[in-house]
Amino acid sequence: xxxxxxxxxxxxxxxxxxxxxxxxxxxxxxxxxxxxxxxxxxxxxxxxxxxxxxxxxxxxxxxxxxxxxxxxxxxxxxxxxxxxxxxxxxxxxxxxxxxxxxxxxxxxxxxxxxxxxxxxxxxxxxxxxxxxxxxxxxxxxxxxxxxxxxxxxxxxxxxxxxxxxxxxxxxxxxxxxxxxxxxxxxxxxxxxxxxxxxxxxxxxxxxxxxxxxxxxxxxxxxxxxxxxxxxxxxxxxxxxxxxxxxxxxxxxxxxxxxxxxxxxxxxxxxxxxxxxxxxxxx
Numbered sequence: 001x002x003x004x005x006x007x008x009x010x011x012x013x014x015x016x017x018x019x020x021x022x023x024x025x026x027x028x029x030x031x032x033x034x035x036x037x038x039x040x041x042x043x044x045x046x047x048x049x050x051x052x053x054x055x056x057x058x059x060x061x062x063x064x065x066x067x068x069x070x071x072x073x074x075x076x077x078x079x080x081x082x083x084x085x086x087x088x089x090x091x092x093x094x095x096x097x098x099x100x101x102x103x104x105x106x107x108x109x110x111x112x113x114x115x116x117x118x119x120x121x122x123x124x125x126x127x128x129x130x131x132x133x134x135x136x137x138x139x140x141x142x143x144x145x146x147x148x149x150x151x152x153x154x155x156x157x158x159x160x161x162x163x164x165x166x167x168x169x170x171x172x173x174x175x176x177x178x179x180x181x182x183x184x185x186x187x188x189x190x191x192x193x194x195x196x197x198x199x200x201x202x203x204x205x206x207x208x209x210x211x212x213x214x215x216x217x218x219x220x221x222x223x224x225x226x227x228x229x230x231x232x233x234x235x236x237x238x239x240x241x242x243x244x245x246x247x248x249x250x251x252x253x254x255x256x257x258x259x260x261x262x263x264x265x266x267x268x269x270x271x272x273x274x275x276x277x278x279x280x281x282x
Contacts, residue, residue, distance in 0.1 A: 001076060001084055001224055002213075003049040003057065012079045013047035016061075019068050020045075034063040054224050055211050055250045055272065087223050098236060127166060176282075177260040188274040189266055193259050196282045200242070203258050204233040211250035217243045224248075227255075239281060247275040 003009050020030065027045075031038035040060055043051050052060070065072040076084065177195040184190075193200070204212070206227040213224035221235055249255060252268040252275070264277065 001080060001087065002054060005080070005083060006047070006049075008079045008083070009049045010047035012061075012075065013045050013049075015075070015079070016064060016068070016070075017045040019070065023068065025068075030064070030067060034067050036060050036063055053248070053272075054213065055248065058211070058224075098234070101236060175260070177262050179259070179262045179264060181266060182278075184266065184269075186269050187272060188276070189268070190276045190278070191264055192278045192280065193262070194280050194282055195260060197260065198239045198281075200237045200259050200279055201261070202233075202235040202237060202245070205256040205258075206231040206233075206254060207256065208251065208254035210254035212255065213248045215246045216241065221245075226250075229254075237279065242279045242281060245275075245277040245279065247273070247277075249273045249275060 020027070027041055028038055031041050040052070041064065043049075044057075044060060044064065049057055061075075062072045065075055175195070175197045177193060177197065177200075180192050180194075182190040182192050204227075206229060208229050209226060211224070211226045212222055214220075214222040216237065219241075222233065227233070247257070249272065251271040252273040253271060257264040257275070257277075259277065259279070264275070
């Protein structure tokens, strides 16, 4: 979930401020109790959500709402329910499309395997047939004037057809995907991936709870959500969609990123990282 709707943001901010005032709580006391700077709380109550990274904004709102004895999930549903529903519907639709594409890929692979086996059988039958030698047609008769056996009308035997040399089938060239780091700063790292394949398989494996958002160009693949340990996210990217993947990761040590089974490996200087991966074809 993002906070792009300023009207909803302001409604949530006003609601939080009213709840604090109804409880006769001083903003400075609240800031000390929950460990959030008072200036951050002022920005939240004024609806200035765009001054925060989404990860930290959600963390501050959760601490603030919990202190006010409010359920943060119910707040999001109250003020962003329509937006959340649309995001869920988009996610479900993408999962259905991915599942259908995987099934089509399996069927295509099975058909190709059957064709290869059939061609191999025809080839072996043809080789065996051509390798069978012809019988010798020389005729031997008895000479009436001699007790020796003579060969009549000796003919040069036909040359057996040579067995054609079996040419080994060329093994298909293995796909190549190379990963290189372009730059790394304190909170941002950039990679470049070059592949000769027509599509790229993106996979995220989570080893610990981690909040993450992901975009591909102007398309949002993960609008911003928390994955638990053992969670997996997979996305097949077609060649005409190759571009820049932009990650906003709350804890880069809790997720393993790989493209075409090539692991994006680096040592983050801080847990919160911005990661950019530029995917290109050869």
